[in-house]
Amino acid sequence: xxxxxxxxxxxxxxxxxITISCTGTSSDVGGHDFVSWxxxxxGKAPKLLISEVSxxxxxxxxxxxxxxxxxxxxxxxxGVQPEDEADYYCNSYTSSRTLVFGGGTKLTVL
Amino acid sequence: QVTLKESGPVLVKPTETLTLTCTVSGFSxxxxxRGVSWIRQPPxxxxxxxxxxxxxxxxxxxxxxxxxxxxxxxxxxxxxxLTVTNMDPVDTATYYCARIRALExxxxxxxxxxxxxx
Numbered sequence: 001x002x003x004x005x006x007x008x009x010x011x012x013x014x015x016x017x018i019t020i021s022c023t024g025t026s027s028d029v030g031g032h033d034f035v036s037w038x039x040x041x042x043g044k045a046p047k048l049l050i051s052e053v054s055x056x057x058x059x060x061x062x063x064x065x066x067x068x069x070x071x072x073x074x075x076x077x078x079g080v081q082p083e084d085e086a087d088y089y090c091n092s093y094t095s096s097r098t099l100v101f102g103g104g105t106k107l108t109v110l
Numbered sequence: 111q112v113t114l115k116e117s118g119p120v121l122v123k124p125t126e127t128l129t130l131t132c133t134v135s136g137f138s139x140x141x142x143x144r145g146v147s148w149i150r151q152p153p154x155x156x157x158x159x160x161x162x163x164x165x166x167x168x169x170x171x172x173x174x175x176x177x178x179x180x181x182x183x184x185x186x187x188x189x190x191x192l193t194v195t196n197m198d199p200v201d202t203a204t205y206y207c208a209r210i211r212a213l214e215x216x217x218x219x220x221x222x223x224x225x226x227x228x
Binding site: 001003034036038040045046047048051052055057089091093096097098099100101102103104 | 216218220
């Protein structure tokens with residue numbers, strides 16, 4: 001199972017919106033809605049941000065949203081804040097009943 | 111409050127078998143719609159999913175590592191154990207356990223991780 005494809009890095013100024021893409025295949029991202037997103041600050045464990053493509057767990061800021069079109073899922077951060085600077089990972093369930101992560105995207109807040 | 115904590119050796123030699131334990135609290139390993147996954151992250155690199163086990167004992171393994179991994183659970187001890195055979199320096203990583211929700215297929219609670227060096 002190959003890792004899902006994410007851009008290595010994105011950047012934005014405070015207040016701007018940024019989008020991180022996550023591209024897979026019809027065997028994972030495109031095959032169902034079990035796509036989730038995680039935020040990881042340096043030296044910390046990942047934190048669930050988005051579940052089932054677009055559901056935001058309790059306690060997660062409304063500034064984080066998710067969507068999907070075909071084999072590509074996306075995470076959008078509206079009004080980026082300095083504390084959003086972190087690594088972001090997408091994850092998908094697969095047709096083989098396994099999970100697969102993306103390669104991760106480093107967000108820099110300028 | 112849900113917590114997960116990884117334990118095991120922090121240093122292993124090449125060819126040895128690594129045994130890691132995830133001790134959970136705040137939820138039952140026999141409860142419905144829940145399970146535990148193991149994920150690892152080499153220093154400076156991306157997350158890699160390894161395996162998961164659900165309350166009904168359904169198990170799944172990473173295709174690329176399947177021959178080297180075994181996951182099991184002891185419900186009475188609230189523990190999930192992962193063994194990785196034939197360890198190699200490339201297996202040096204922080205190993206995390208996380209709770210997996212069976213209906214949403216997401217990892218909603220994570221342990222702090224344990225850095226294992228080969």
